[in-house]
Amino acid sequence: MSKYQPQEFEDKWYSYWLQQQFFKSVPDEREPYTIVIPPPNVTGVLHMGHMLNNTIQDVLIRRARMKGKNACWVPGTDHASIATEAKVVAMLKDKGISKKDLTRDEFLKYAWEWKEKYGGIILEQLKKLGASCDWDRTAFTMDPHMSEAVIDTFINLYKKGWIYRGVRMVNWDPQGKTAVSDEEVIRKEVNQKLYYINYKVVGSESQKDGKTESHEDEKPQVVIGDDEKQEVLAVQDELLPDLPTPVLTDSKDYLTIATTRPETIMADSAICINPNDERYTHLHGKKVLIPLINREIPVILDEYVDMEFGTGCLKVTPAHDLNDYQLGQKHNLQVIDILNNDGTLNESAQILVGIDRFAARKKIAVMLEEAGSLAKTEDYKSQIGFSERTDAVIEPKLSMQWFCKMSEMAKSALDVVVNGEVKLIPEKFINTYRHWMENVKDWNISRQLWWGQRIPAWYNEKNEWVVAKTEEEAKAEFEKAGLTYTELRQEDDVVDTWFSSWLWPISVFNGIAEPGNEEINYYYPTNDLVTAPEILFFWVARMIMAGLEWRQEVPFRNVYLTGIVRDKLGRKMSKSLGNSPDPLDLIEKYGADGVRIGMLRSSPAGNDLMFDEEHCKWGSSFGNKIWNAFLLVKGWEVDDSLECPNNIAIEWFKSRFNQALVEIEDNFGQYRLSEALMSTYKLVWDDFCAWYLEMIKPAYQKPIDRHTYNVTISYFEDILKLLHPFMPFITEELWHDKLFGERGEKDCCIVAQMPANGEVNTQLISDIDVVISIIGQVRNVRSKNQLSPKESLQLSGKINSGIDYSHYIGVIQKLANVSEFSFVDAKVNGAVAFMAYTDEFFVPLELNIDVETEKKRLEDDKVYLTGFLKSVNAKLSNEKFVANAKPEIVENEQRKKADAEAKLAVVEASLAALAN
RNA sequence: GGGAGCAUAGCUCAGCUGGUUCAGAGCAUCUGCCUUACAAGCAGAGGGUCACAGGUUCGAAUCCUGUUGCUCCCA
Numbered sequence: 001m002s003k004y005q006p007q008e009f010e011d012k013w014y015s016y017w018l019q020q021q022f023f024k025s026v027p028d029e030r031e032p033y034t035i036v037i038p039p040p041n042v043t044g045v046l047h048m049g050h051m052l053n054n055t056i057q058d059v060l061i062r063r064a065r066m067k068g069k070n071a072c073w074v075p076g077t078d079h080a081s082i083a084t085e086a087k088v089v090a091m092l093k094d095k096g097i098s099k100k101d102l103t104r105d106e107f108l109k110y111a112w113e114w115k116e117k118y119g120g121i122i123l124e125q126l127k128k129l130g131a132s133c134d135w136d137r138t139a140f141t142m143d144p145h146m147s148e149a150v151i152d153t154f155i156n157l158y159k160k161g162w163i164y165r166g167v168r169m170v171n172w173d174p175q176g177k178t179a180v181s182d183e184e185v186i187r188k189e190v191n192q193k194l195y196y197i198n199y200k201v202v203g204s205e206s207q208k209d210g211k212t213e214s215h216e217d218e219k220p221q222v223v224i225g226d227d228e229k230q231e232v233l234a235v236q237d238e239l240l241p242d243l244p245t246p247v248l249t250d251s252k253d254y255l256t257i258a259t260t261r262p263e264t265i266m267a268d269s270a271i272c273i274n275p276n277d278e279r280y281t282h283l284h285g286k287k288v289l290i291p292l293i294n295r296e297i298p299v300i301l302d303e304y305v306d307m308e309f310g311t312g313c314l315k316v317t318p319a320h321d322l323n324d325y326q327l328g329q330k331h332n333l334q335v336i337d338i339l340n341n342d343g344t345l346n347e348s349a350q351i352l353v354g355i356d357r358f359a360a361r362k363k364i365a366v367m368l369e370e371a372g373s374l375a376k377t378e379d380y381k382s383q384i385g386f387s388e389r390t391d392a393v394i395e396p397k398l399s400m401q402w403f404c405k406m407s408e409m410a411k412s413a414l415d416v417v418v419n420g421e422v423k424l425i426p427e428k429f430i431n432t433y434r435h436w437m438e439n440v441k442d443w444n445i446s447r448q449l450w451w452g453q454r455i456p457a458w459y460n461e462k463n464e465w466v467v468a469k470t471e472e473e474a475k476a477e478f479e480k481a482g483l484t485y486t487e488l489r490q491e492d493d494v495v496d497t498w499f500s501s502w503l504w505p506i507s508v509f510n511g512i513a514e515p516g517n518e519e520i521n522y523y524y525p526t527n528d529l530v531t532a533p534e535i536l537f538f539w540v541a542r543m544i545m546a547g548l549e550w551r552q553e554v555p556f557r558n559v560y561l562t563g564i565v566r567d568k569l570g571r572k573m574s575k576s577l578g579n580s581p582d583p584l585d586l587i588e589k590y591g592a593d594g595v596r597i598g599m600l601r602s603s604p605a606g607n608d609l610m611f612d613e614e615h616c617k618w619g620s621s622f623g624n625k626i627w628n629a630f631l632l633v634k635g636w637e638v639d640d641s642l643e644c645p646n647n648i649a650i651e652w653f654k655s656r657f658n659q660a661l662v663e664i665e666d667n668f669g670q671y672r673l674s675e676a677l678m679s680t681y682k683l684v685w686d687d688f689c690a691w692y693l694e695m696i697k698p699a700y701q702k703p704i705d706r707h708t709y710n711v712t713i714s715y716f717e718d719i720l721k722l723l724h725p726f727m728p729f730i731t732e733e734l735w736h737d738k739l740f741g742e743r744g745e746k747d748c749c750i751v752a753q754m755p756a757n758g759e760v761n762t763q764l765i766s767d768i769d770v771v772i773s774i775i776g777q778v779r780n781v782r783s784k785n786q787l788s789p790k791e792s793l794q795l796s797g798k799i800n801s802g803i804d805y806s807h808y809i810g811v812i813q814k815l816a817n818v819s820e821f822s823f824v825d826a827k828v829n830g831a832v833a834f835m836a837y838t839d840e841f842f843v844p845l846e847l848n849i850d851v852e853t854e855k856k857r858l859e860d861d862k863v864y865l866t867g868f869l870k871s872v873n874a875k876l877s878n879e880k881f882v883a884n885a886k887p888e889i890v891e892n893e894q895r896k897k898a899d900a901e902a903k904l905a906v907v908e909a910s911l912a913a914l915a916n
Numbered sequence: 917g918g919g920a921g922c923a924u925a926g927c928u929c930a931g932c933u934g935g936u937u938c939a940g941a942g943c944a945u946c947u948g949c950c951u952u953a954c955a956a957g958c959a960g961a962g963g964g965u966c967a968c969a970g971g972u973u974c975g976a977a978u979c980c981u982g983u984u985g986c987u988c989c990c991a
Binding site for chain 2: 003004322323428429431432435436439533534537564601608609610612614615617618620621622623624625627628629630631632633634635670672674675678681682689690693697700701776779780782783784786788789790817864865867868870871872874875878879880881882883884885886889890892893895896899900
């Protein structure tokens with residue numbers, strides 16, 4: 001064996017595990033332990049967030065497997081309708097094909113081809129990380145049975161009255177030409193301009209009762225600016241009235257509004273002022289004219305208007321602003337949509353038709369200025385929404401959408417988190433979760449895309465519609481309803497990807513179509529879900545809803561929320577910043593094991609991870625340490641004639657190991673994975689390598705006795721097991737070394753059983769703590785006096801405690817390089833002295849002891865101990881303390897007192913001796 | 917503007933139900949070692965008013981209130 005080179009064996013073991021089908025799970029009599037992967041976007045490539053997330057899942061699943069559970073980790077991807085469709089559209093564009101020229105089926109054919117070619121990349125990358133997923137179960141949200149589940153649940157909810165159609169203001173992405181959810185809108189602060197625009201007031205009172213006001217009695221007219229839909233709720237022509245020639249009784253009479261969006265003035269329906277605003281009482285009941293197009297709109301009153309902001313006059317544009325929309329509904333205003341789906345102005349705008357919204361903004365500013373209607377402009381900063389997928393500025397847009405009612409499902413989904421049926425880790429996310437669930441809005445589930453599950457709604461020529469699984473069933477529905485049709489047309493839109501993935505924990509086991517099947521009964525509910533807090537709401541919460549709805553049971557018991565992986569500067573890792581290392585490069589450089597533990601090290605649940613490559617380096621150093629410890633043991637020759645001199649070391653490590661086992665178990669129980677890793681790390685590096693191996697190590701080229709050798713090998717094997725979930729590759733590689741004897745085909749670390757808990761000799765552990773302190777102080781004496789470690793020293797001990805050092809002399813001599821150890825009854829003059837616990841030790845040196853330095857050191861000790869004792873005494877003499885504190889705490893204080901007094905006595909005696 | 921969270925060593929974070937003079941770990945820094953498993957190492961050292969101000973308590977990094985600063989979510 002040579003140096004530690006993880007790259008040399010990682011692929012080998014991964015293939016072997018696959019070949020032996022160790023990741024495979026089928027229901028059996030064992031207790032199941034199940035994780036479903038948060039399905040990564042099928043277009044995705046592995047990024048650091050996935051690395052962290054999947055490392056955690058793999059640690060959990062490997063540990064469960066080694067604890068005798070039937071571990072099942074279901075992998076897969078989601079179809080990511082927006083992202084995938086965008087990629088396919090881009091690919092087609094490169095080929096000179098426009099989506100518009102394709103039929104739905106043609107387009108989908110290209111999309112599937114694309115998916116087959118690129119869709120599996122991320123899963124292949126996970127294998128490099130060591131992910132022990134049951135790949136035979138790899139699922140895709142558009143697999144036939146998964147899609148069928150989506151359609152069935154859609155119909156089911158529709159029948160329940162929880163799915164409906166409605167006009168809503170949606171976040172429209174004009175580039176992706178799709179509605180996106182609030183969660184997919186990224187708000188950024190942007191420098192803008194505030195345009196101050198004058199609207200002429202229509203002055204004459206006589207006009208007030210005129211024809212133009214009659215619309216207030218009518219139903220509000222709504223224009224859906226969706227040029228892909230035939231369906232509009234009003235006829236556009238009605239919104240293109242003959243422009244009345246403005247008659248201004250007083251040309252100086254105008255009001256000024258402030259807006260960042262002058263291009264939308266053509267869509268204005270009113271000007272709103274605060275009724276309490278004394279500046280504008282003269283405008284009550286008046287009408288004004290929109291500049292450039294001279295359309296007349298009323299001045300309305302509402303306390304919603306902030307008198308402080310802008311001019312106090314608010315242009316109301318119901319079609320293009322959510323707040324204005326609500327205001328418009330309240331005041332029964334016209335809704336005029338002047339934008340096409342691609343962000344260009346439509347006919348309703350009357351001017352600048354066909355021009356992009358941003359170009360139109362610049363142009364209209366000039367036009368307004370020329371018309372004398374632009375009062376001024378000001379710089380202004382505000383938050384603008386951008387599409388997460390395309391980075392286009394989001395356009396609030398009215399659109400006919402499918403919605404899923406949330407209120408009832410949200411209530412149950414909140415209950416199970418509040419009552420602990422589903423635990424969020426860390427718990428602090430409960431508050432956020434509650435806040436969201438209590439303020440939940442209905443879920444907009446339609447997507448204006450083709451890639452995904454097509455909504456099972458069918459329309460006749462009159463746009464009357466029914467919901468049904470097939471065309472035949474739809475026809476039957478029509479007939480049942482007494483509606484006529486000549487031909488039916490299926491809804492073009494697909495449902496939101498989350499409407500597939502909320503079924504994930506159920507549908508991967510085909511639990512919708514066959515709710516009683518063996519797999520779903522065995523694996524569901526799953527155990528742990530590992531995901532990012534940013535999708536707590538729109539994925540986790542909805543999975544809980546779906547679980548309760550279709551299985552009357554939560555989908556998982558625990559939700560482990562990881563943090564966001566950031567760079568050293570705390571910036572989120574992103575492609576655009578280029579601050580994310582390529583995970584596969586990291587694996588190449590540091591080994592998968594090194595990267596895994598590097599990521600885990602400083603990422604407690606729910607906390608962001610400030611990623612630094614140094615962590616991976618640390619990880620691979622640890623691998624190196626284990627490797628070298630192994631080389632040491634492997635190099636030993638055994639001599640059967642030797643007695644075992646290492647009983648203390650052997651017994652001590654066994655106790656330490658068992659102690660650590662409990663700690664690690666406890667850490668896992670609380671999902672403190674980094675703590676569990678650190679406990680393991682310290683056990684291996686400090687206790688095993690630095691102390692145990694040094695204690696038992698035979699002198700150079702000397703053989704070791706059989707007993708120590710065998711025990712050490714079994715310790716090593718136990719350590720490999722403990723390490724395996726964190727570092728699967730190096731542990732498997734070493735597991736198969738001849739050192740451990742012949743291994744059968746199936747005898748692998750990955751399926752070995754975790755060591756069972758054993759006894760802990762706490763007395764021995766605390767004795768060895770003292771021994772370790774003695775060794776450290778002897779080394780320190782050497783170091784302070786610039787003596788070589790090779791130079792052996794003499795050591796005498798004046799024992800005041802009850803510790804029986806006779807057992808430990810050997811260890812002390814070996815590790816502190818002490819040639820002679822003796823017990824003394826009195827202080828040794830002219831020697832360097834130190835204390836360990838309450839015992840005194842002396843190292844005679846052939847040099848002058850600086851009395852003053854020694855005195856100083858003892859004085860310092862004395863000050864410390866006196867202070868310590870004082871604080872302890874203060875507590876113990878405090879009646880309230882003795883009365884209120886728990887008995888074991890009082891007891892502990894008494895022990896502290898006794899110890900401190902003993903130590904202080906020793907220090908004082910030493911000082912007295914020095915004074916002589 | 918509304919809600920939530922965070923603030924501990926140069927950095928990243930522990931510190932769990934208040935209870936050793938409690939202020940800890942790793943990394944980084946500094947000093948000394950190429951001591952034959954490991955320089956990806958070994959032996960040592962320095963480093964913090966636990967953001968600030970009050971309060972509760974016998975006792976506060978820990979609980980409460982306020983202030984400041986940062987982050988996230990929502991409008």
